Amino acid sequence: MPSYTEVTEKKMVVLRSSDQVIFEIDESVAFHSQLIKNAIEDDCAEPAIHVPNVTSKILAKVIEYCKRHAAATTDKVPDGTLATTDKVADGTPATTDKVADGTLATTDKVVDGTPATTNKVANGTPATTNKVANGIPTTTNKVADGTPTTTNKVADGTPYTTEKVSVGTTYTTEKVAVGTTDKVADEDLKAFDAEFVKVDESILVELMKAANNLNIKCLVELICQTLAEAIKDMTVNEVRQAFKIENDFTQQEEEEVQKENAWAYE
Amino acid sequence: MARAPKRARKTPDDDGADRLSDLPDGILCHILTFLDTKYAVATCVLSTRWKDLFLSLPNIVLDDSLTRKRRNKKVLLEFAKFGLKQIMLRDVPHINKFGLRCNFNFKDPAIQTLVCAAIWRNVKEVDICVGKRVVTGILPPEVFTSRTLVVLKLRGRVKLDVPEFVSLPKLKVMLLGDFILASDDSMRRLFRGCKLLEDLSMSKCNFWLVDVLDLSTPLLRKLSFSYPCSIVETKLVIDTPNLEFFEYRGHTAKFNLVKKLKSLARAEIYFVTAPKLKNSFVEDHRENVSEFINKLCGVKSLYLSIDSLEAMYPGCFSLYVFETLTALELVGAFNLQILPSILESAPQLEVLIIPISWLIYHDARGEAPYSLPETVPVCLAKHLRNIKFKYFRALESVFQLVKYFLQNGKVMERMIFSGLGPWDSDLSLSARKKISMFPRCSETCEIVFEQY
Numbered sequence: 065m066p067s068y069t070e071v072t073e074k075k076m077v078v079l080r081s082s083d084q085v086i087f088e089i090d091e092s093v094a095f096h097s098q099l100i101k102n103a104i105e106d107d108c109a110e111p112a113i114h115v116p117n118v119t120s121k122i123l124a125k126v127i128e129y130c131k132r133h134a135a136a137t138t139d140k141v142p143d144g145t146l147a148t149t150d151k152v153a154d155g156t157p158a159t160t161d162k163v164a165d166g167t168l169a170t171t172d173k174v175v176d177g178t179p180a181t182t183n184k185v186a187n188g189t190p191a192t193t194n195k196v197a198n199g200i201p202t203t204t205n206k207v208a209d210g211t212p213t214t215t216n217k218v219a220d221g222t223p224y225t226t227e228k229v230s231v232g233t234t235y236t237t238e239k240v241a242v243g244t245t246d247k248v249a250d251e252d253l254k255a256f257d258a259e260f261v262k263v264d265e266s267i268l269v270e271l272m273k274a275a276n277n278l279n280i281k282c283l284v285e286l287i288c289q290t291l292a293e294a295i296k297d298m299t300v301n302e303v304r305q306a307f308k309i310e311n312d313f314t315q316q317e318e319e320e321v322q323k324e325n326a327w328a329y330e
Numbered sequence: 331m332a333r334a335p336k337r338a339r340k341t342p343d344d345d346g347a348d349r350l351s352d353l354p355d356g357i358l359c360h361i362l363t364f365l366d367t368k369y370a371v372a373t374c375v376l377s378t379r380w381k382d383l384f385l386s387l388p389n390i391v392l393d394d395s396l397t398r399k400r401r402n403k404k405v406l407l408e409f410a411k412f413g414l415k416q417i418m419l420r421d422v423p424h425i426n427k428f429g430l431r432c433n434f435n436f437k438d439p440a441i442q443t444l445v446c447a448a449i450w451r452n453v454k455e456v457d458i459c460v461g462k463r464v465v466t467g468i469l470p471p472e473v474f475t476s477r478t479l480v481v482l483k484l485r486g487r488v489k490l491d492v493p494e495f496v497s498l499p500k501l502k503v504m505l506l507g508d509f510i511l512a513s514d515d516s517m518r519r520l521f522r523g524c525k526l527l528e529d530l531s532m533s534k535c536n537f538w539l540v541d542v543l544d545l546s547t548p549l550l551r552k553l554s555f556s557y558p559c560s561i562v563e564t565k566l567v568i569d570t571p572n573l574e575f576f577e578y579r580g581h582t583a584k585f586n587l588v589k590k591l592k593s594l595a596r597a598e599i600y601f602v603t604a605p606k607l608k609n610s611f612v613e614d615h616r617e618n619v620s621e622f623i624n625k626l627c628g629v630k631s632l633y634l635s636i637d638s639l640e641a642m643y644p645g646c647f648s649l650y651v652f653e654t655l656t657a658l659e660l661v662g663a664f665n666l667q668i669l670p671s672i673l674e675s676a677p678q679l680e681v682l683i684i685p686i687s688w689l690i691y692h693d694a695r696g697e698a699p700y701s702l703p704e705t706v707p708v709c710l711a712k713h714l715r716n717i718k719f720k721y722f723r724a725l726e727s728v729f730q731l732v733k734y735f736l737q738n739g740k741v742m743e744r745m746i747f748s749g750l751g752p753w754d755s756d757l758s759l760s761a762r763k764k765i766s767m768f769p770r771c772s773e774t775c776e777i778v779f780e781q782y
Contacts (some may be wrong), residue, residue, distance in 0.1 A: 292364035327412035
């Protein structure tokens with residue numbers, strides 16, 4: 065694959081779980097963990113980073129989380145578009161093209177702000193790339209006289225043409241733009257988070273331990289919040305059962321503690 | 331007395347080991363910070379390890395509606411005692427946040443003491459919400475003389491009585507909601523006492539008793555008035571030279587922006603017009619609103635209810651020149667024919683969001699195509715990069731307008747159409763096809779269609 069000058073080479077990081085399973089992940093994904101980030105910066109990452117307290121099962125889940133969150137944050141806004149100063153309501157045009165399933169498409173970084181889906185057509189006949197929500201494949205309408213509709217020019221001048229397609233044929237480009245706004249992308253991420261934590265309490269605690277060991281702040285926050293919500297709706301005994309907390313109070317001690325903060329139990 | 335025997339220890343098997351025991355206390359405490367204080371404290375009975383965890387929590391959030399018991403004096407006292415104990419016992423250098431949701435009689439001395447205790451423990455953020463059923467309530471004067479308070483949020487449909495002496499040297503953020511503002515003097519005392527105020531929000535406050543609201547806070551950066559009640563006769567004097575964000579949603583008042591707001595980055599102006607406005611009222615405010623908008627002309631990003639503005643003062647927008655405006659979002663139904671004149675007023679405009687409205691086909695001249703100016707507005711020729719048309723309607727005049735933009739937008743990068751409806755509907759298909767065929771002045775222009 066040709067390399068583009070603006071795109072830094074993809075660096076991979078190797079992790080080894082407690083049960084000796086190897087995971088190879090992108091550096092941007094790995095950087096979600098402050099621990100790994102420090103290890104890499106201090107040059108202690110070769111040949112692999114050993115994660116002794118985390119099993120492969122849990123590590124795989126953690127990596128899944130980091131991957132999804134990495135994809136959500138690396139969309140770049142074309143130069144010059146007002147991204148940060150204008151807090152315009154939903155629908156701000158200052159959005160970038162987001163990829164449907166979270167895969168980061170690395171080939172579409174273009175210089176000087178020209179959006180990557182530049183339709184350059186020879187004779188002025190316009191063409192559009194229709195963008196649809198949530199990964200539905202797009203159709204590119206063929207223009208009447210057979211002119212190929214999309215010629216995308218990428219940074220270093222290498223042109224690449226998409227196939228000439230007739231109306232109705234669906235195909236997916238490497239970069240399927242989701243014609244949605246930042247707001248919907250945020251909601252997608254929230255939905256992912258909500259699904260991610262729909263697991264058994266024991267798994268949640270294991271994930272928490274892993275996130276804490278690896279120092280992944282956002283995951284720690286997410287699980288803390290989830291556990292808090294779970295605890296809120298449980299009685300004292302239910303909490304004890306769910307998290308296998310041993311009650312080492314005597315009957316008397318327990319009653320006393322409850323009396324001291326009576327209102328909390330009403 | 332002999333101690334009762336300890337409960338038989340459960341033999342921990344691999345699966346039954348205390349799952350949370352590997353986590354440090356810090357994490358357990360962090361979990362507790364997401365809980366209302368009542369639930370956080372209730373965990374202390376789980377085991378000896380959990381007994382004192384809540385003592386290191388820096389925030390206290392109390393909500394007296396969280397009890398299943400019927401509200402009476404005894405329960406109120408129990409609640410107050412619990413709250414007070416929490417404030418006193420916390421083993422932290424100062425309380426970080428004190429939140430109180432009170433549906434009881436807020437005036438009760440027990441509740442007042444609670445608030446004072448938080449202040450005495452050098453609290454940084456106070457968030458008091460007095461419930462709707464409370465008819466009277468006064469805030470203890472301690473709230474207005476705290477040396478440590480940074481954020482003050484007060485909500486409640488009660489009269490805000492400000493004491494004679496106000497000194498809040500560290501206060502940066504203030505939010506007042508639903509309050510009935512007591513008097514001119516009262517407000518003046520309040521703002522005089524917080525010189526470092528940076529962020530002020532007044533939401534649904536009642537200005538019935540205030541003739542002049544004087545906001546001369548030199549360091550104010552963010553100001554928000556949202557749906558003030560009975561404000562039409564109130565004079566709003568705003569002398570805030572460093573303002574960066576200004577939001578006003580509600581009826582027009584007698585604005586007096588003392589100086590032009592030079593640092594203003596964003597303004598959100600949404601006027602609500604009363605359905606039956608007397609002409610005299612509109613006339614009275616005309617100069618005033620006109621001056622008001624004029625002082626906002628240095629803004630960079632603007633959200634504006636163009637419909638109410640045009641309804642009150644047709645054609646007024648074209649009187650202004652927004653020299654530095656780069657992003658404009660218009661809301662409300664207005665006749666798109668005035669769009670070119672709006673564009674003339676903003677020579678540096680780069681981003682534009684406009685709603686397509688039903689006013690188009692209610693035009694007196696019917697649906698006949700109208701002539702768009704031959705002299706292309708400066709921004710369209712030089713700066714306008716992104717346009718979004720919301721609530722798309724497949725009307726001839728709309729297509730004309732789109733064609734005009736595409737033909738003349740030299741630096742257009744992206745044009746978005748939303749509200750086209752289901753993707754495979756005839757309407758959507760034909761509209762998309764038609765728009766795609768329009769010749770484009772800018773080769774790099776991209777057209778995006780959205781269903782909703």
